[in-house]
Amino acid sequence: xxxxxxxxxxxxxxxxxxxxxxxxxxxxxxxxxxxxxxxxxxxxxxxxxxxxxxxxxxxxxxxxxxxxxxxxxxxxxxxxxxxxxxxxxxxxxxxxxxxxxxxxxxxxxxxxxxxxxxxxxxxxxxxxxxxxxxxxxxxxxxxxxxxxxxxxxxxxxxxxxxxxxxxxxxxxxxxxxxxxxxxxxxxxxxxxxxxxxxxxxxxxxxxxxxxxxxxxxxxxxxxxxx
Amino acid sequence: xxxxxxxxxxxxxxxxxxxxxxxxxxxxxxxxxxxxxxxxxxxxxxxxxxxxxxxxxxxxxxxxxxxxxxxxxxxxxxxxxxxxxxxxxxxxxxxxxxxxxxxxxxxxxxxxxxxxxxxxxxxxxxxxxxxxxxxxxxxxxxxxxxxxxxxxxxxxxxxxxxxxxxxxxxxxxxxxxxxxxxxxxxxxxxxxxxxxxxxxxxxxxxxxxxxxxxxxxxxxxxxxxxxxxxxxxxxxxxxxxxxxxxxxxxxxxxxxxxxxxxx
Numbered sequence: 001x002x003x004x005x006x007x008x009x010x011x012x013x014x015x016x017x018x019x020x021x022x023x024x025x026x027x028x029x030x031x032x033x034x035x036x037x038x039x040x041x042x043x044x045x046x047x048x049x050x051x052x053x054x055x056x057x058x059x060x061x062x063x064x065x066x067x068x069x070x071x072x073x074x075x076x077x078x079x080x081x082x083x084x085x086x087x088x089x090x091x092x093x094x095x096x097x098x099x100x101x102x103x104x105x106x107x108x109x110x111x112x113x114x115x116x117x118x119x120x121x122x123x124x125x126x127x128x129x130x131x132x133x134x135x136x137x138x139x140x141x142x143x144x145x146x147x148x149x150x151x152x153x154x155x156x157x158x159x160x161x162x163x164x165x166x167x168x169x170x171x172x173x174x175x176x177x178x179x180x181x182x183x184x185x186x187x188x189x190x191x192x193x194x195x196x197x198x199x200x201x202x203x204x205x206x207x208x209x210x211x212x213x214x215x216x217x218x219x220x221x222x223x224x225x226x
Numbered sequence: 227x228x229x230x231x232x233x234x235x236x237x238x239x240x241x242x243x244x245x246x247x248x249x250x251x252x253x254x255x256x257x258x259x260x261x262x263x264x265x266x267x268x269x270x271x272x273x274x275x276x277x278x279x280x281x282x283x284x285x286x287x288x289x290x291x292x293x294x295x296x297x298x299x300x301x302x303x304x305x306x307x308x309x310x311x312x313x314x315x316x317x318x319x320x321x322x323x324x325x326x327x328x329x330x331x332x333x334x335x336x337x338x339x340x341x342x343x344x345x346x347x348x349x350x351x352x353x354x355x356x357x358x359x360x361x362x363x364x365x366x367x368x369x370x371x372x373x374x375x376x377x378x379x380x381x382x383x384x385x386x387x388x389x390x391x392x393x394x395x396x397x398x399x400x401x402x403x404x405x406x407x408x409x410x411x412x413x414x415x416x417x418x419x420x421x422x423x424x425x426x427x428x429x430x431x432x433x434x435x436x437x438x439x440x441x442x443x444x445x446x447x448x449x450x451x452x453x454x455x456x457x458x459x460x461x462x463x464x465x466x467x468x469x470x471x472x473x474x475x476x477x478x479x480x481x482x483x484x485x486x487x488x489x
Contacts, residue, residue: 123333127323128324130319142335142337
């Protein structure tokens with residue numbers, strides 16, 4: 001071992017890393033927002049007899065595609081040659097990741113809706129609630145509660161998947177590291193910094209997730225007590 | 227005392243079947259103002275389905291139910307055009323709002339608090355103001371011994387408390403009639419007594435009720451009439467005394483004997 005560690009050489013690039021981190025967070029936030037909305041809608045559609053025909057193939061294909069493949073495919077699809085305008089790489093990555101998240105969300109939402117206990121819905125119907133009122137006031141709160149832990153895990157996963165956006169030159173953390181390395185040839189140090197950034201972002205979220213799960217288990221039925 | 231001249235609803239020859247199995251085969255009867263009608267009979271005889279049809283949870287295939295407010299749920303199945311369908315859907319919801327239903331298994335929204343369980347439907351369905359509804363919930367909970375449980379999660383309650391919440395939830399809609407489906411069958415004797423007491427309290431307010439039960443002593447003491455339902459038909463509708471003294475068939479006599487000796 002006579003590698004000459006030198007983190008000092010990275011110091012001047014702290015602003016670049018900070019900017020990269022911001023891009024990573026922005027990308028993830030947009031994906032969470034769009035992907036969830038899209039996924040929940042798809043999930044509801046997938047519980048309808050007619051909707052199944054359309055949404056099942058979409059969900060299955062999107063789930064089958066590796067996020068990296070989806071990003072590359074969309075990158076070359078959303079170009080001037082194909083659609084007439086060039087979409088900025090950031091938005092291409094956001095779109096591809098949103099579709100990925102939406103597919104997994106839709107599947108969770110569909111199965112959660114199909115597993116809402118019959119009596120829960122029947123009680124609302126017996127009180128004269130319309131289908132719309134049942135969905136908004138009974139079904140939605142029920143599945144939101146049911147899916148919270150699984151969705152949080154998916155969101156944390158998206159934060160990590162966002163690193164793939166570097167392949168189409170989105171200036172997030174990984175891309176930043178690659179440019180810095182090209183500049184000063186300190187790969188090990190740069191990747192350690194990247195690793196640390198992800199650890200700092202993800203580990204607190206994981207703790208929050210565990211807390212959420214514990215709260216979720218304590219404040220709902222399942223553990224019947226005498 | 228029931229007012230025999232005023233009908234809350236009249237069921238006329240109602241039929242209902244599920245995937246080819248006929249559950250109700252032409253039941254006709256009336257419920258009168260302030261009346262408590264007991265429904266007894268063997269399991270699988272169509273008692274729960276009957277109640278669900280009366281509330282509009284299940285749609286009848288044939289026959290008609292005529293309600294006090296002029297609404298009619300009919301099994302003629304006319305589905306001509308969207309307008310007709312719309313009206314049908316609207317009157318269905320109206321019936322459900324005014325015909326309270328209490329389920330055997332409570333069917334409470336376990337993840338909501340007692341107060342949320344009670345106030346959701348009046349606010350959402352009836353469009354009533356939250357403060358008005360909350361006050362009514364506090365009132366009713368006080369009356370039924372739930373005053374201190376308003377903000378508890380329902381999942382924390384005992385079976386007896388849950389059934390009381392379920393009854394109060396139905397009362398919150400200020401129904402014209404209450405349908406009670408074996409509301410004591412999941413409870414131990416002490417809690418059963420507890421819930422029976424509530425039915426007696428409600429009787430004193432003059433609320434009309436249909437009470438499906440296996441507790442013949444209880445039914446005899448609170449009900450004005452008892453209907454014996456078996457294989458989807460009303461075999462006998464009579465006063466509790468007459469049902470015992472003059473059963474119309476061997477089936478009724480036998481069933482009454484078993485229920486009575488089981489006590």
